[in-house]
Amino acid sequence: MRTAGLWAALAGTACAHASGLTSFAPGSGTLATRPLLVQTQAGGLPPFSSTMPPLLLRQPSTEAGQATEPIYYLAQGLGVPRYGIADLPGASAWRVVRTADCASLAPVALDEVKQPAVQPVTGQQNALPLHCAAAFEGSCTSRDQRVRVGTAFQGTRRTARTGGGFFGTEGHITTTFYTGVRTLTIEHVPSGRHWRMDETLKDSAGYSAPQTAIRYLPELQRVLLLGVSTGPEGAEGRCIALPSG
Numbered sequence: 586m587r588t589a590g591l592w593a594a595l596a597g598t599a600c601a602h603a604s605g606l607t608s609f610a611p612g613s614g615t616l617a618t619r620p621l622l623v624q625t626q627a628g629g630l631p632p633f634s635s636t637m638p639p640l641l642l643r644q645p646s647t648e649a650g651q652a653t654e655p656i657y658y659l660a661q662g663l664g665v666p667r668y669g670i671a672d673l674p675g676a677s678a679w680r681v682v683r684t685a686d687c688a689s690l691a692p693v694a695l696d697e698v699k700q701p702a703v704q705p706v707t708g709q710q711n712a713l714p715l716h717c718a719a720a721f722e723g724s725c726t727s728r729d730q731r732v733r734v735g736t737a738f739q740g741t742r743r744t745a746r747t748g749g750g751f752f753g754t755e756g757h758i759t760t761t762f763y764t765g766v767r768t769l770t771i772e773h774v775p776s777g778r779h780w781r782m783d784e785t786l787k788d789s790a791g792y793s794a795p796q797t798a799i800r801y802l803p804e805l806q807r808v809l810l811l812g813v814s815t816g817p818e819g820a821e822g823r824c825i826a827l828p829s830g
Contacts, residue, residue, distance in 0.1 A: 608635055608793055608815040609769055611823070612782035616773060621809060621822030622689040629677035630661040632690060633812040633820040637661075638798035639679075641706045642698055654804045657681040658698045659690060659811070683805045687824035712801040718769060719796040726774070732801050732808065732827070733772040740765010740786065747790075762788050771799070771808060776828045782814055 612618070623632055632639050639659040646653040662676030678698040679690035697703070708715040717725040717734045724735035741764050749758040763786040772779040784793055793813070800809040806827040812820035 607784055607786060607789060607791060608820075609782035609784045609795075609813055611814045611816055611821060612769075612780055614770075614780035615778040616771070616780045616828075617687070617826040618780055619687040619824050619826070621687070621811075621824045622684075623679065623822060624690065624692050626677055626692050628675050629692075630673065630675040631820075632659055632661060632677070632679060633822045634661075635812050635815060635820040638795070638811045641711075641797075641800050642703050643706050643710075644700070644703045654683075656703075657802055657805070658693070658703060660695075660698050663695070663698070681802065681805070681807075681809070683807065687826045688805070688807050688809065690822075712803050713796075713799060715796060717796050718799055719794050721763075721767070721792055727801055727803070729803055731774050731803070733770075733774050734799060735770045735772070736767060737770070738763065738765060738767045740767075743788075760790050762790050763792065764788050767792060769793075769795075769813070771825065773827050778828060780825055 625631060639661045640663060642658040642660060644656040644658070646655055658678055658680055660676070660678040662673030663678075664670040664672040664676070672695065676695060678693050678695055680693050682689050682691050712729065713727050713732065713734060714725050718736055720736065722736050722738055724733060726733045743762050744759050745762065746757045747760040749755045765786060767784040767786060769782045769784070770779050786792060795813045798811045798813045800811060802809065806829065808825040808827065810823040810825070812822065814821050814823065
């Protein structure tokens with residue numbers, strides 16, 4: 586059901602950076618990467634955030650027998666009427682538009698993303714498994730085997746007994762603190778080309794877990810980085826154009 590699916594998708598999105606007290610630098614590599622151009626509306630919520638990536642929605646192709654692309658949308662602040670949750674003030678939505686360079690975000694009315702044909706992309710439908718980039722170290726491959734996402738760490742670790750629970754008052758637990766560089770790599774498997782971003786940790790127990798901020802759109806051959814990195818003006822959006830073939 587649409588509202589239940591939207592609620593689940595929102596919950597997953599809200600947890601995307603739950604452990605992230607730091608962020609990745611913009612990065613470098615051999616894949617074609619561009620800033621994700623976006624038109625914002627006055628008073629609207631921004632599409633990029635270091636704590637809550639936007640919700641991804643998809644409208645399937647409606648042309649029977651035609652190999653046309655689906656339409657992808659991003660939204661911030663959508664409510665769930667069935668549960669009495671209204672849209673947040675400034676709730677906004679954008680259509681993902683493929684461009685010659687990579688992609689841009691064009692603002693649309695909220696009614697457009699609330700049509701029955703437009704559905705949230707849930708974890709089971711996501712082109713990247715939901716655990717991608719969630720762990721401190723590890724790797725995963727997209728469901729079509731064309732994109733690989735990995736995290737690796739070089740540095741030192743120490744453990745200490747710290748207060749448990751949200752306020753640090755629920756007993757003691759063993760916590761690991763990291764000093765060094767944690768690297769996030771996005772690779773186009775057929776070509777071996779990649780994009781790499783580094784996160785500097787200084788005796789930190791927290792780290793970024795941007796799994797729902799990395800969106801692979803296989804029909805468009807684009808990877809969107811939605812607030813994964815931080816620049817001088819805050820969370821950034823970037824677009825990776827994957828090689829053809």
